[in-house]
Amino acid sequence: MAFIELNNVVKNYAKGSEVVHVLQDLNLSLEAGDFLALMGPSGSGKSTLLNLIGGIDQPTAGRVVVAGSELGSMSSSQLAKWRSESIGFVFQFYNLLPFLTAQRNVELPLLLTNLNGSQRKENAMTALRTVSLDDRAKHKPGELSGGQQQRVAIARAIVADPQILVCDEPTGDLDRQSAQEILALLEILNEQFKKTIIMVTHDPLAAEHAKNILHLDKGVLVESGQTEVAT
Amino acid sequence: MTGVGFVWKNLYRKKTRTFLTFFCLFIAFLLYVALGSIAVVFSLDTVSGELGANRLQTSAKYSMIDDIPKRYVDEISQLDGVELVTHMSWFGGYYQEPSNMLVTFPVDPSTFFRVYPEYEISDEHLTAFLETRRGMVAPIETVERYQWKVGDIIPIGSDIYAQKDGNYTWEFELVGYYTPSQEGMSAVLLQFDYFEEANAFGPGSVGWLAIQIADPELAPELAQKIDSMYINSSDPVRTATESESNRQFLAQYGNITLMMSGILLAVFFTILLVCANTMAQAFRERIAELGVLKTIGFNDFRLGFWMLSEAILLSVLPAIFGVVFGMGLLMAVGSSGAAAMFVPTPPMPVLLSTAASSLALAAGLGVLVGAIPALSTTRMTIVDAMHA
Numbered sequence: 001m002a003f004i005e006l007n008n009v010v011k012n013y014a015k016g017s018e019v020v021h022v023l024q025d026l027n028l029s030l031e032a033g034d035f036l037a038l039m040g041p042s043g044s045g046k047s048t049l050l051n052l053i054g055g056i057d058q059p060t061a062g063r064v065v066v067a068g069s070e071l072g073s074m075s076s077s078q079l080a081k082w083r084s085e086s087i088g089f090v091f092q093f094y095n096l097l098p099f100l101t102a103q104r105n106v107e108l109p110l111l112l113t114n115l116n117g118s119q120r121k122e123n124a125m126t127a128l129r130t131v132s133l134d135d136r137a138k139h140k141p142g143e144l145s146g147g148q149q150q151r152v153a154i155a156r157a158i159v160a161d162p163q164i165l166v167c168d169e170p171t172g173d174l175d176r177q178s179a180q181e182i183l184a185l186l187e188i189l190n191e192q193f194k195k196t197i198i199m200v201t202h203d204p205l206a207a208e209h210a211k212n213i214l215h216l217d218k219g220v221l222v223e224s225g226q227t228e229v230a231t
Numbered sequence: 232m233t234g235v236g237f238v239w240k241n242l243y244r245k246k247t248r249t250f251l252t253f254f255c256l257f258i259a260f261l262l263y264v265a266l267g268s269i270a271v272v273f274s275l276d277t278v279s280g281e282l283g284a285n286r287l288q289t290s291a292k293y294s295m296i297d298d299i300p301k302r303y304v305d306e307i308s309q310l311d312g313v314e315l316v317t318h319m320s321w322f323g324g325y326y327q328e329p330s331n332m333l334v335t336f337p338v339d340p341s342t343f344f345r346v347y348p349e350y351e352i353s354d355e356h357l358t359a360f361l362e363t364r365r366g367m368v369a370p371i372e373t374v375e376r377y378q379w380k381v382g383d384i385i386p387i388g389s390d391i392y393a394q395k396d397g398n399y400t401w402e403f404e405l406v407g408y409y410t411p412s413q414e415g416m417s418a419v420l421l422q423f424d425y426f427e428e429a430n431a432f433g434p435g436s437v438g439w440l441a442i443q444i445a446d447p448e449l450a451p452e453l454a455q456k457i458d459s460m461y462i463n464s465s466d467p468v469r470t471a472t473e474s475e476s477n478r479q480f481l482a483q484y485g486n487i488t489l490m491m492s493g494i495l496l497a498v499f500f501t502i503l504l505v506c507a508n509t510m511a512q513a514f515r516e517r518i519a520e521l522g523v524l525k526t527i528g529f530n531d532f533r534l535g536f537w538m539l540s541e542a543i544l545l546s547v548l549p550a551i552f553g554v555v556f557g558m559g560l561l562m563a564v565g566s567s568g569a570a571a572m573f574v575p576t577p578p579m580p581v582l583l584s585t586a587a588s589s590l591a592l593a594a595g596l597g598v599l600v601g602a603i604p605a606l607s608t609t610r611m612t613i614v615d616a617m618h619a
């Protein structure tokens with residue numbers, strides 16, 4: 001079985017009396033260490049698919065197996081624990097807590113571990129160093145640029161050392177320069193730190209940083225070949 | 232940073248709003264402790280207690296500060312089951328300045344100390360009181376406070392009674408003192424005979440009667456009998472046991488306990504709304520954040536618990552300050568002589584139990600106000616939070 005495997009996944013949303021069919025009989029399998037770019041028009045279900053893989057939403061039908069866990073059979077608190085250990089999330093709008101410093105934002109996931117205060121702080125600083133922002137540890141999000149905030153968000157995503165990073169348009173709100181930095185960082189995390197990355201993007205240039213690209217259209221996956229062969 | 236730190240930082244992030252809510256609750260709990268303790272004191276039988284069980288009080292039916300005819304003393308004395316009747320009048324006295332208020336009653340010394348054995352007086356002072364036309368006795372504390380000496384002529388002003396020449400300042404000779412055997416007995420006692428002949432309204436009236444009865448069991452029956460004797464006269468009366476009539480007396484002053492309860496209820500209803508509003512806003516502002524925290528892996532229960540803790544902190548912290556300040560205030564007022572006349576200082580156990588009930592109330596308020604945001608936090612799904 002593949003590292004991430006979706007079999008015959010269906011996702012519908014009930015909107016009042018109407019049913020929105022978002023994903024239809026979707027199959028996907030990804031190996032560990034992959035870096036997948038997921039593209040597709042707005043409303044095609046990219047975020048929905050990401051949410052299913054990240055264990056923050058459940059499929060209407062079908063099976064989602066990620067890193068050996070069958071997500072459909074887990075309770076909400078089991079899923080929460082699983083997410084804290086296995087997945088790092090990066091969002092388009094960073095989603096940092098505005099009243100906490102960069103360091104404390106990064107430390108947040110470690111509150112769910114058994115680490116003591118000084119270990120948590122140390123790990124948070126290590127993660128900030130990885131994204132080259134250790135000199136901004138005491139700054140609050142409001143005092144950082146968009147690109148810097150996204151790097152803090154990436155530090156938060158990797159601080160608990162998950163195997164998988166799930167990124168929903170991580171460069172969607174950034175200028176070209178900052179976007180390049182983020183993408184370079186994701187490549188390092190994929191190649192050196194062996195993170196499996198799934199990234200939603202609208203930007204073909206961003207997608208080129210990935211090892212594979214998939215297109216989602218009206219809830220159906222369309223293969224579009226490999227961009228470059230991994231070394 | 233820990234969970235506690237996180238809750239704390241959350242509380243602190245809207246400083247003005249948190250401060251205003253705190254201040255509101257601080258004032259409310261200060262009022263609660265101050266008024267609450269006093270209300271308890273008013274409802275306690277601090278003066279009479281057990282001793283009053285065999286005493287009835289008879290006063291004018293419609294207002295306890297009205298007079299009743301003095302002949303009632305003799306008439307009631309004739310009744311079966313009545314051992315002794317004495318009478319008192321409200322003099323409204325003060326020493327030198329109206330602010331030096333004294334609780335002052337003209338009494339009949341020959342019966343008063345027999346009906347009220349808890350006023351302990353030596354035979355020598357009692358004899359002097361009986362034999363001195365302008366005699367007066369005071370509790371030992373009052374004598375010491377004003378540095379009076381036995382034999383001094385003391386000017387006592389009255390808010391109610393002038394002498395026949397129109398002068399409101401009376402002169403009495405201090406012939407002795409008594410030792411109160413209970414907290415709260417502080418009346419200065421005047422010779423009634425002199426008061427009766429010298430006051431401008433003339434003789435024949437007394438304020439109220441204290442009736443010593445043989446058997447406390449018969450109290451209700453006797454009280455009814457006395458009231459019915461005068462029901463069709465021009466001066467009907469109302470008779471009750473002493474503790475009951477103390478309560479009625481206090482009730483005349485605007486029904487203090489009820490009034491205080493009313494105020495407190497209004498205050499708490501208001502702060503309930505204030506707190507509920509603060510927490511509801513806090514929740515609404517944080518829906519997206521809560522979604523992020525859930526995504527990271529904080530489980531529903533923990534986040535709900537944090538929300539609830541925040542609400543409890545929001546109400547318990549200012550309550551602690553309010554309680555401490557309220558207690559301090561009461562003790563400060565209680566130790567200043569003049570004000571202590573009007574505001575009885577609650578005894579320590581009353582204060583402590585009021586403090587404990589305040590904190591319990593604050594915690595309850597926190598739970599009440601935090602319950603809905605906490606439940607909503609628990610139930611909210613990540614997908615909904617992100618779409619909000």
Ligand SMILES: Nc1ncnc2c1ncn2[C@@H]1O[C@H](COP(=O)(O)OP(=O)(O)OP(=O)(O)O)[C@@H](O)[C@H]1O
Nearest residue numbers: 013015020022041042043044045046047048049614
């Ligand atoms: N919670 C929800 N309730 C109802 N409908 C939803 C919900 N979430 C998503 N949808 C619907 O599902 C469809 C796919 O949404 P999704 O967010 O996955 O699209 P997307 O591909 O990420 O689009 P975008 O590129 O604009 O982010 C949309 O039509 C959307 O309206």
Ligand SMILES: [Mg+2]
Nearest residue numbers: 046047048168
């Ligand atoms: Mg999307």
